[in-house]
Amino acid sequence: xxxxxxxxxxxxxxxxxxxxxxxxxRIFKDQTSELGDIPFYKIGTFGGKPDAYIPRGLFEEYxxxxxxxxxxxxxxxASGSIGRTVEHTGKDEYFQDSNIVWLKHDNKLNNLFLxxxxxxxxxxxxxxxxxxxxxxxxxxxxxxxVPSLAEQQRIxxxxxxxxxxxxxxxxxxxxxxTSCDIDxxxxxxxxxxxS
Numbered sequence: 001x002x003x004x005x006x007x008x009x010x011x012x013x014x015x016x017x018x019x020x021x022x023x024x025x026r027i028f029k030d031q032t033s034e035l036g037d038i039p040f041y042k043i044g045t046f047g048g049k050p051d052a053y054i055p056r057g058l059f060e061e062y063x064x065x066x067x068x069x070x071x072x073x074x075x076x077x078a079s080g081s082i083g084r085t086v087e088h089t090g091k092d093e094y095f096q097d098s099n100i101v102w103l104k105h106d107n108k109l110n111n112l113f114l115x116x117x118x119x120x121x122x123x124x125x126x127x128x129x130x131x132x133x134x135x136x137x138x139x140x141x142x143x144x145x146v147p148s149l150a151e152q153q154r155i156x157x158x159x160x161x162x163x164x165x166x167x168x169x170x171x172x173x174x175x176x177x178t179s180c181d182i183d184x185x186x187x188x189x190x191x192x193x194x195s
Contacts, residue, residue: 010147016140019105025066026097027054038092043079043099047086054094062094069095072111073102076118078134082126085118087111103139110149112156117144 032040036053045051062068069075071090076083079099088102103114125138146152 010145012143012145014140015103015142015144018108018144018146019103021101021136021139022067022069022104023097023101024068024095025062027058027062027094031055031058038094040094040096041100042096043077043081046075046077046095046100047084050093056092059092059094067104069102073104074111074115074118075100075102076134076139078139080132082123082132082134083118083121085115087115101136101139107149109146110152110156112160113146113152114156116156116159 027040032052032054034052037056038054038059039050040052040054041047041050042052069088071088073088075086075088075095077085077099078101103109105114121142121144123134123138123142125141126132126134147155
């Protein structure tokens with residue numbers, strides 16, 4: 001079934017052949033506050049709830065002058081929990097430089113496809129004994145097999161839909177689990193297993 005849809009030639013490339021690593025301009029601790037206009041995500045809050053904010057004026061200045069992700073860009077953690085990803089939705093938010101990066105690829109890659117690649121890639125050359133670090137050179141040297149953009153889009157959408165279906169089933173199970181007796185759930189699972 002899956003192979004009937006995807007039959008284009010796949011080319012082996014390095015991520016550096018397709019783009020460059022980008023990151024936000026450095027924000028210093030004294031430029032942040034616990035309350036404010038624009039959420040500032042550090043490596044510890046990336047993908048979660050921010051605990052620091054920056055003023056709107058600083059955000060607008062840095063967004064205009066320095067690299068800033070586009071809607072759909074896949075941000076990736078380059079320190080600590082290496083490879084954690086967040087899709088930039090276009091909200092006004094700012095990210096810690098060098099710890100949270102993205103591949104600026106000028107539409108040479110489909111971001112949904114790239115997100116799937118990030119989920120399975122084994123990054124080489126991670127450095128650091130206590131806290132691991134993914135350097136830009138390691139990202140750019142990473143090998144990737146890429147089909148045509150049209151096929152990348154089909155693959156990306158396929159896995160996004162599959163992820164959404166899994167999430168839906170997990171939510172349904174959670175609702176079922178919290179509203180039912182645990183003994184009933186065990187009996188139901190046993191019945192389906194024996195059927």
